[in-house]
Amino acid sequence: MATKKEMDEIKDAISDEDEESSKKKKKKSDDVKEPELTDLPGIGPAVAAKLESAGILDMMSLAVMSPASLGDAAGVSPAVARKAIQAARNMLDLGFCDGMEFAKKRANVNYITTGSKNLDELLGGRGIESKSITEAFGAFGSGKTQLGLSLAVNVQMPLAQGGAEGKCVFIDTEGTFRPERIKQFADGIGANPEKVLKNILVARAFNSDHQMLLLEKIGELIKAGEPIRLLIVDSLTAHFRAEYAGRGQLADRQQKLNRYMHDLMKLAETYNLAVYVTNQVMANPAQMFGDPTTAIGGNIVGHASTYRIYLRRGKAGSRVAKLIDSPNLPDNEAVYFVTTAGIKDKE
Ligand code: GTP
Ligand code: MG
Numbered sequence: 001m002a003t004k005k006e007m008d009e010i011k012d013a014i015s016d017e018d019e020e021s022s023k024k025k026k027k028k029s030d031d032v033k034e035p036e037l038t039d040l041p042g043i044g045p046a047v048a049a050k051l052e053s054a055g056i057l058d059m060m061s062l063a064v065m066s067p068a069s070l071g072d073a074a075g076v077s078p079a080v081a082r083k084a085i086q087a088a089r090n091m092l093d094l095g096f097c098d099g100m101e102f103a104k105k106r107a108n109v110n111y112i113t114t115g116s117k118n119l120d121e122l123l124g125g126r127g128i129e130s131k132s133i134t135e136a137f138g139a140f141g142s143g144k145t146q147l148g149l150s151l152a153v154n155v156q157m158p159l160a161q162g163g164a165e166g167k168c169v170f171i172d173t174e175g176t177f178r179p180e181r182i183k184q185f186a187d188g189i190g191a192n193p194e195k196v197l198k199n200i201l202v203a204r205a206f207n208s209d210h211q212m213l214l215l216e217k218i219g220e221l222i223k224a225g226e227p228i229r230l231l232i233v234d235s236l237t238a239h240f241r242a243e244y245a246g247r248g249q250l251a252d253r254q255q256k257l258n259r260y261m262h263d264l265m266k267l268a269e270t271y272n273l274a275v276y277v278t279n280q281v282m283a284n285p286a287q288m289f290g291d292p293t294t295a296i297g298g299n300i301v302g303h304a305s306t307y308r309i310y311l312r313r314g315k316a317g318s319r320v321a322k323l324i325d326s327p328n329l330p331d332n333e334a335v336y337f338v339t340t341a342g343i344k345d346k347e
Contacts, residue, residue, distance in 0.1 A: 035059055035091050036048075037051060037052075037056075037057075037058070037059065037062065039091070040059075040062070040084045040087045040088055040091075041080075041083050041084060041087055042076060042080035042081075042083055042084050043074075043084050047074050047075070047076060050073065050074050050075060051073060051074050054073040054074070055216065056073060057216060057219055057220075058219060058270065059088050059091060059092055060088075060092060060266055060270060061266075062084065062085065062088045063085060063088035063089045063091075063092050063094060065081075065085060066085075067081040067082040067085060068081075070084065070085060106131070108272060109129055109130050109131050109272070110129075110130045110159070110164045110229065110272070110274070111125075111126035111127045111128065111129055111130070111162070111164070111274075112127045112128050112151055112154055112155045112162065112163060112164050112229070112230060112274050113126065113127040113154050113157075113161075113162030113163070114127050114128070114147060114150060114151065114154070114336075114343050115150045115154060115185075115188075115342045115343035115344060116334070116336035116337075116343045116344055116345050117345050118334040118335055118336050118345050119147075119321055119334045119336045119343065120162075121334060122309070122321055122323050122329075122332055122333070122334035123307060123309075123323070123329075124326075124328070124329050126162065127151075127154075127162060128151060128274050128276055128307070129274060129306070129307070130164070130229065130268065130272045130273055130274040131268050131269050131272055131273075131274075132268060132274070132275070132306030132307065133261070133264055133265060133268060133275045133276075133277060133304060133305045133306050133307070134274070134275065134276050134277070134305065134306065134307040134308075134309070135236070135276075135277050135278070135279055135295075135301065135302075135305035135307070135308045135309070136148075136276070136277075136278050136279070136308075136309050136310075136311050136321075137278070137279035137280065137281055137295040137296075137308065137309075137310055137311070138281060138310055138311035138312055139280075139281055139293065139312065141313075142311040142312050142313060142319070143311050143319050143338050143343075144234065144235075144278035144279075144311055145176050145234055145278065146181075146338045146343065147276075147311070147343060148170070148232045148234045148276055148278060149177075149178065149181050149182055149185060150185055150342055150343045151168070151230060151232065151274075151276055152168040152170055152182065152200050152230065152232060153182060153185040153186055153188075153189065153191070153196055153200075153342075154185075154189070155167070155168050155229050155230040155274070156168070156191070156196060156199050157189065157191075161189075164229040164230065164274070165227070165229070166227045166228060166229025166230065167199045167200065167201060167226060167227055167228050167229065167230075168199065168200045168201070168228070168229070168230040168231075168232060169200075169201045169202075169203070169218055169221070169228055169230070169231050169232070170200055170201065170202045170203070170232045170234070171203050171205050171211060171214055171231070171232065171233045171234070172202055172203065172204050172205065172234060173204075173205045173211060173233070173234065173235050173236075173238050173239050174234065174235055174238055175204065176234065177202050177204075177234075179197055182196060182197055182200065183196075183197065184340055184341060184342075185341070185342045187341065188339075188340075188341030188342040189342070201221070201226070201228075203217075205239065207239050207243065208239040208240050208243055208256065208260075211233070211239055211260070212256075212259075212260055212263070215260075215263050215264070215267060218231060218267055218271075218273075219267065219270070219271070222271050228271070228273065229272075229273060229274060230273065230274045230275075230276065231264070231267065231268075231273050231274070231275045231276070232275075232276045232277070233264070233275070233276075233277045233278070234277070234278045235277075235278045235279065235280060236260075236277040236278060236279050236297070236301065237257070237279050237280060237296040237297050237301065238280065240253050240256060240257050240260075240296075240297070241253075241280065241296055244256075254297070254298070254300050257297050257300050257301060258300045258304070261300065261301060261304035261305075262304070264277070264304075265304060277305070279295050279296055279297060279301060280295075280296050281293040281294060281295055281296065282294060282296060295308075295310075302325070306326075306327065307323065307326055307329075308323070308324045308325060308326075309321045309322065309323055309324065310322045310324055314335055317337065317347060318335050318336070318337055318347075319335070319336050319337060319338060320333055320334070320335055321333065321334045321336065
């Protein structure tokens with residue numbers, strides 16, 4: 001339980017964007033030093049504009065292109081394209097790094113508490129992690145959206161309270177974002193509900209293309225100085241599932257989903273974002289033992305997610321989260337509750 005003093009600190013931290021704090025936050029996002037496309041040889045403002053209209057907004061997107069596709073997109077000769085790609089790769093320092101360097105790169109990873117100690121423990125101790133994707137899958141009403149709403153509030157808390165002192169972008173594909181619920185969660189941590197709501201940027205995605213397009217906007221928002229620390233996509237798969245319903249469309253759907261997961265991971269790594277996505281389940285008649293449900297999107301989504309948790313209803317109104325295939329944590333279960341005031345260990 002937070003003391004009165006801690007509560008006041010939370011209130012202060014989430015309260016008015018006074019000049020001091022917005023300056024601080026601005027500085028924080030400036031720390032993400034990103035070279036511009038126009039820093040590359042052969043890429044002037046006109047070519048950069050062409051690239052941007054082709055959806056190539058940052059160094060990473062360009063670095064992973066082939067000279068031929070860059071040539072097509074930007075209307076430059078293959079030689080110029082090759083040079084620009086090479087320069088982008090050098091700038092980004094792609095390739096191998098030793099374990100120490102790798103550890104250093106991970107040093108600025110931050111964490112966002114779910115609200116439940118048990119659930120935080122399951123995820124490694126401090127909740128969901130930046131530079132990675134956490135995927136929650138489960139049946140209708142299993143609590144996937146509730147967890148997302150809770151994270152959207154908690155990300156705003158000070159570091160010492162388990163937050164990341166930042167804003168949240170919430171991509172809502174199902175129209176289930178509920179401001180009233182956010183207010184209840186904010187009340188639950190003693191924060192000002194209106195101010196908490198203001199720090200959540202909500203976008204309704206109307207179809208899968210729109211959902212993909214919205215990701216581009218996030219880089220732009222961060223570059224414009226928004227201190228975004230959390231990205232939520234609820235639901236990740238609903239549009240893809242509805243639009244590519246036929247058997248013959250499965251390959252197309254998976255390819256698109258794969259690209260989307262890739263884009264999410266790139267955002268997470270480039271901007272040190274925590275990404276939380278929700279996913280539905282479908283019945284798997286081939287499964288004879290255990291829970292006969294599998295996540296939509298199969299291995300494409302599963303492999304791209306750093307942490308996957310399976311949510312279900314437990315005994316006596318509880319919820320159970322099971323961690324699946326984590327890179328560094330044992331498969332385990334945690335029991336928690338969805339309450340009016342938030343995600344908690346006890347009802
Ligand atoms: P789908 O999006 O339909 O796949 O489900 P979901 O997994 O996103 O479920 P969601 O997170 O919307 O969970 C809904 C459940 O959360 C409800 O059935 C309630 O049990 C619980 N819940 C929602 N609001 C409240 C609340 O204000 N108080 C309490 N105690 N529980 C709530
Ligand atoms: Mg939901």
